[in-house]
Amino acid sequence: MVLNKVTEIIATATGRSPEEITPDTELSSLGLGSLDTITLLFEMEEAFDITIPNEVIPEISTVNDIIEKLQQHNGEQSFD
Amino acid sequence: MQRAVITGLGTISALGNNADEFWQSLIAGRCAIDVLPAMQDITIGIGARIADYDDSQYFTREDLGLLDRHSQYAIIAAREAVADAGLDVDDIDISEAAVILGTGCGGKCTDEETYDTLYKRGRKRVHPLTIPRGMPSAGASMVSKFLHTNGPAFVISTACASGAHATAQAVSMIRSGMADVVITGGADAPFTYGLMKAWEALKITSNDTCRPFSKKRSGIVLGEGAGMMVIESERHARQRGARVYAEVSGIGMSSDAGHITRPDLTGITAAMENAIRDAGIDSNNIDYINAHGTGTVLNDITETLGIKQVFGSHAFELAVSATKSMHGHALGASSAMELIATTLALYHNIIPPTVNFTDPDEECDLDYVPNHARQAVLDAAMSNSFAFGGCNAVIVLQSSSD
Numbered sequence: 001m002v003l004n005k006v007t008e009i010i011a012t013a014t015g016r017s018p019e020e021i022t023p024d025t026e027l028s029s030l031g032l033g034s035l036d037t038i039t040l041l042f043e044m045e046e047a048f049d050i051t052i053p054n055e056v057i058p059e060i061s062t063v064n065d066i067i068e069k070l071q072q073h074n075g076e077q078s079f080d
Numbered sequence: 081m082q083r084a085v086i087t088g089l090g091t092i093s094a095l096g097n098n099a100d101e102f103w104q105s106l107i108a109g110r111c112a113i114d115v116l117p118a119m120q121d122i123t124i125g126i127g128a129r130i131a132d133y134d135d136s137q138y139f140t141r142e143d144l145g146l147l148d149r150h151s152q153y154a155i156i157a158a159r160e161a162v163a164d165a166g167l168d169v170d171d172i173d174i175s176e177a178a179v180i181l182g183t184g185c186g187g188k189c190t191d192e193e194t195y196d197t198l199y200k201r202g203r204k205r206v207h208p209l210t211i212p213r214g215m216p217s218a219g220a221s222m223v224s225k226f227l228h229t230n231g232p233a234f235v236i237s238t239a240c241a242s243g244a245h246a247t248a249q250a251v252s253m254i255r256s257g258m259a260d261v262v263i264t265g266g267a268d269a270p271f272t273y274g275l276m277k278a279w280e281a282l283k284i285t286s287n288d289t290c291r292p293f294s295k296k297r298s299g300i301v302l303g304e305g306a307g308m309m310v311i312e313s314e315r316h317a318r319q320r321g322a323r324v325y326a327e328v329s330g331i332g333m334s335s336d337a338g339h340i341t342r343p344d345l346t347g348i349t350a351a352m353e354n355a356i357r358d359a360g361i362d363s364n365n366i367d368y369i370n371a372h373g374t375g376t377v378l379n380d381i382t383e384t385l386g387i388k389q390v391f392g393s394h395a396f397e398l399a400v401s402a403t404k405s406m407h408g409h410a411l412g413a414s415s416a417m418e419l420i421a422t423t424l425a426l427y428h429n430i431i432p433p434t435v436n437f438t439d440p441d442e443e444c445d446l447d448y449v450p451n452h453a454r455q456a457v458l459d460a461a462m463s464n465s466f467a468f469g470g471c472n473a474v475i476v477l478q479s480s481s482d
Binding site for chain 1: 140141142145204205207208209
């Protein structure tokens, strides 16, 4: 499931436990600055083998935003 | 003019993960050259790699995103040098310390990973930290970031003499009063596919072992790691009661302005003479030379000729050894590791050997301290570094009076 995988990647990157991370969690509340967020998105792209266009990156501030962008830019692939 | 003294040492190399392991290996005559794990179609079969290096022992996952392999080595060695100097304590402020790092290759590990991602794997995007991690100055930036120093920080890159040129710069800064504490040395991580192919193409690497000054020498053997030192003004060191390993009394530099890889007798003798003159001593006072000693046919003959030209009959009385026979040629880090070896030789009055020495060569007729370390009273020593591109740097060290 996308949420689980996204949560797992964020938890590993931030050293938090997955229970602390919900769809509404603001990335900034996890101590992620702009460069950290871009690095995190790169890891998402690698994990899901997709590309999130640069122009939508400013729209991402929560965990749920990441999931939305991954789904929007997933093309023909299925996550599940 | 302030005198520059060495008060802290740190190193990570195939000979050990700290300066003590490095020194014990050197005086035991342990050669760290070993068979390399097979890497695609590379024909270089041996090298002096850091065994079982585990970056997670030293850095968090977040840190590693910023750190090219050579920066990791530089930080590990710099942390050790600062602790060894007794500067890692709360009541001593090193925020004004400078960081001058020598590196021959800089962030090439990162560059290659990037090219692999783009050209081989066909990806459209590379790691977002590729620029800060791979830029040639990254190592100096990262040492200053991780050690929280705010003084001048920059990289000096002169191939195999990088660590020696960095040290010369550090000494100049101490002498001028620009800095009281400089963290300096060299770091390199050349075991990547592209760099190995480049060395392979140059056809100067040995697949036997590194045998400097021996008749059967057949080339260089690559190594890796970092050597870092804390160099302080003597006043600063004395004020805080620091242990002084040695004084850096002479720096000498020159350029061959000639062949890009072949050593030049005029260039290397000029660097040695400049260093001795700068130290203000007579050449007869030098007891030991840590040679550039790469193990190539040409370097070892030219260096021998140069030593005889500079020292005359004293060339046959002083000791010369090439520690690259043990730690390999770690490029920009080598000259710094060799300075650490020379410093500890002076401090302990023990000369590390040239190992793998078999048959003598009639053109290499000095005392190379073959295969076994030797005790000797040492007052002054010299470390030679003669880089590709004709950039030569020689450092003279003298025993401290304390």
